[in-house]
Amino acid sequence: MGAAIRLKDIKKSYYSARDASEVRALDGITLEVPDGEFLSIVGPSGCGKSTLLFIVAGLVPPSEGTVFVGEELVTGPGWQRGMAFQDFALFPWLTVAGNVEFGLKMRGIPREERQRTVRKYLEIVGLRAFADKYPHELSGGMKQRTAIARTLANGPAVLLMDEPFASVDAQTRQLLQDELLRIWGAGETKRTVLFVTHSVEEALYLSDRVVVMTARPGRILEDLAVPFERPRGEHLLKDPWFTDLRLEIWSHIKREVLQGNAAEMLPEPE
Amino acid sequence: MQSGDVARKLPFRAWPAAVGARAPLEALQRVMFVAVALGAWQWLAPRLVRTGPDFFPLPSDVLHGFATLLTTAEFWTSVVSSVGRVLAGFAVATLAGVPLGVLIGASPRFEALVDFSVEMLRPLPAMAWIPIAILWFGAGDVSSVFLVSLGVFFPVVINSAAGVKATGRVYRKAALTLGAGPLLMLRKVIVRGALPYVILGCRIGLGVGWMVIVAGEMVGAQSGLGFLIMKARSFARIDWVVDSMIVIGLIGLGLDAAIVRLQRWAVPWWGKEGT
Numbered sequence: 026m027g028a029a030i031r032l033k034d035i036k037k038s039y040y041s042a043r044d045a046s047e048v049r050a051l052d053g054i055t056l057e058v059p060d061g062e063f064l065s066i067v068g069p070s071g072c073g074k075s076t077l078l079f080i081v082a083g084l085v086p087p088s089e090g091t092v093f094v095g096e097e098l099v100t101g102p103g104w105q106r107g108m109a110f111q112d113f114a115l116f117p118w119l120t121v122a123g124n125v126e127f128g129l130k131m132r133g134i135p136r137e138e139r140q141r142t143v144r145k146y147l148e149i150v151g152l153r154a155f156a157d158k159y160p161h162e163l164s165g166g167m168k169q170r171t172a173i174a175r176t177l178a179n180g181p182a183v184l185l186m187d188e189p190f191a192s193v194d195a196q197t198r199q200l201l202q203d204e205l206l207r208i209w210g211a212g213e214t215k216r217t218v219l220f221v222t223h224s225v226e227e228a229l230y231l232s233d234r235v236v237v238m239t240a241r242p243g244r245i246l247e248d249l250a251v252p253f254e255r256p257r258g259e260h261l262l263k264d265p266w267f268t269d270l271r272l273e274i275w276s277h278i279k280r281e282v283l284q285g286n287a288a289e290m291l292p293e294p295e
Numbered sequence: 296m297q298s299g300d301v302a303r304k305l306p307f308r309a310w311p312a313a314v315g316a317r318a319p320l321e322a323l324q325r326v327m328f329v330a331v332a333l334g335a336w337q338w339l340a341p342r343l344v345r346t347g348p349d350f351f352p353l354p355s356d357v358l359h360g361f362a363t364l365l366t367t368a369e370f371w372t373s374v375v376s377s378v379g380r381v382l383a384g385f386a387v388a389t390l391a392g393v394p395l396g397v398l399i400g401a402s403p404r405f406e407a408l409v410d411f412s413v414e415m416l417r418p419l420p421a422m423a424w425i426p427i428a429i430l431w432f433g434a435g436d437v438s439s440v441f442l443v444s445l446g447v448f449f450p451v452v453i454n455s456a457a458g459v460k461a462t463g464r465v466y467r468k469a470a471l472t473l474g475a476g477p478l479l480m481l482r483k484v485i486v487r488g489a490l491p492y493v494i495l496g497c498r499i500g501l502g503v504g505w506m507v508i509v510a511g512e513m514v515g516a517q518s519g520l521g522f523l524i525m526k527a528r529s530f531a532r533i534d535w536v537v538d539s540m541i542v543i544g545l546i547g548l549g550l551d552a553a554i555v556r557l558q559r560w561a562v563p564w565w566g567k568e569g570t
Contacts (some may be wrong), residue, residue: 079468082468082472083471083472084468084471084472101471102468102471102472103474104472104474105471106472107472108468108469108472110468110469114465114466114467114468114469116466116469116470116484116487116488117488117562117564117567118488118490118562125495127470127473127475128474128475131473131474131475131476131479157562159563160564161563161564161567172469175473176472176473179473179474185472201523225365238453281555294317
């Protein structure tokens with residue numbers, strides 16, 4: 026398998042008006058994500074993990090370094106790198122179906138094919154019956170399913186997810202995680218996923234590989250393969266091996282934060 | 296979001312919704328309040344000041360004044376010309392103000408260029424333009440429309456710009472990663488996303504415009520409700536003055552209610568839990 030995403034020595038610094046100084050957010054990230062891999066990035070709050078994702082998306086330019094997706098050097102945003110956001114960012118003036126159709130329309134896909142694709146992905150995320158509803162009529166979980174369908178329907182080569190389940194309640198979150206694994210595992214839609222989360226448990230549960238980042242300026246602290254077999258289910262959460270691994274990663278993050286003397290940067294305790 | 300379900304059930308009530316109040320009890324209370332206030336006025340005023348249609352009108356005088364005022368052709372032409380001027384000024388200001396606001400919101404460079412000018416002209420009361428308006432356009436329709444459009448223009452510009460900025464951050468990132476190019480995005484996402492703010496600007500602007508027209512007509516016109524007030528005063532018909540004031544208030548309320556309806560229809564998601 027070739028590398029779907031290749032990050033070479035990514036650095037990012039920006040001027041912060043609040044601190045009235047230059048902030049070094051990322052300090053030399055080099056990472057290769059093979060085709061079809063589900064990779065999660067965890068780290069203390071403010072470590073630059075979301076910034077890294079925005080750089081891969083092309084929404085934020087890196088200060089130094091290069092991003093390749095497939096053979097293509099990333100110089101700006103594009104539909105080949107689909108993204109799901111923590112705040113969903115659905116278009117409130119479009120229906121669920123209209124949102125899912127948006128990217129296809131932007132790309133000039135003919136109407137009939139668009140409708141077929143929209144139906145297919147609404148089916149996959151279980152929102153067929155809600156096609157004509159507007160986002161403000163949906164629950165948080167349904168909004169994020171709509172947003173995921175919108176991204177997948179566009180057929181991106183890689184899927185970038187920025188804490189997509191952070192703003193839904195705990196039960197919904199568990200359901201959405203299982204659903205994401207089901208969608209991702211469903212053969213033809215299996216894509217490379219770069220998933221940012223502050224939850225070690227979520228990262229371990231979902232991913233093939235977990236990358237742990239240091240506190241700001243963000244560097245890669247650890248890069249570990251997740252040993253658990255697929256398909257995964259809730260039983261895994263009680264597995265002692267899973268718990269040990271989770272606590273171990275968590276302790277690394279915690280040490281990282283405490284060294285940085287910034288207790289406010291602690292993510293939610295697990 | 297969890298709070299979304301709660302927010303959805305809470306009635307979203309802009310003030311003018313009171314006009315078409317759904318709860319009959321509330322409507323009754325509202326009528327009672329006005330009745331009590333008018334009763335107190337009718338009873339108390341003669342005990343305090345010299346009353347009558349030429350000095351301090353009582354509710355009965357005002358009512359009586361309506362009976363005569365509503366039969367005059369001048370009253371109706373005044374209503375038509377005031378409302379017509381406001382709508383014309385509103386149209387001019389909106390056509391110019393929305394594109395300017397969108398540009399300011401979408402382009403930081405353009406904002407830096409015009410920000411000072413807009414912010415300098417904005418606090419100027421429209422009334423300060425009266426001498427120039429009369430000099431340029433004479434006392435009449437064009438002057439009034441000009442003044443109204445100045446009053447409407449700035450709220451529309453400021454709110455449109457704010458809308459583009461606020462919603463641009465959210466929708467732009469999604470649209471870009473879905474493959475939208477800059478032009479399509481401006482049309483399909485940025486303007487559409489800013490619409491609630493644009494309509495809010497229009498609502499504020501229309502209110503300002505209606506205030507401007509009445510004041511403007513008092514000095515710079517030969518017709519309209521503002522002119523009618525001054526004319527009634529010179530005839531010492533204070534009851535007609537009050538009648539005109541009531542009509543002005545009611546029309547203002549009606550114009551606002553119309554925009555609120557437009558808002559509910561055009562942006563049903565506005566005020567709902569974040570999407």
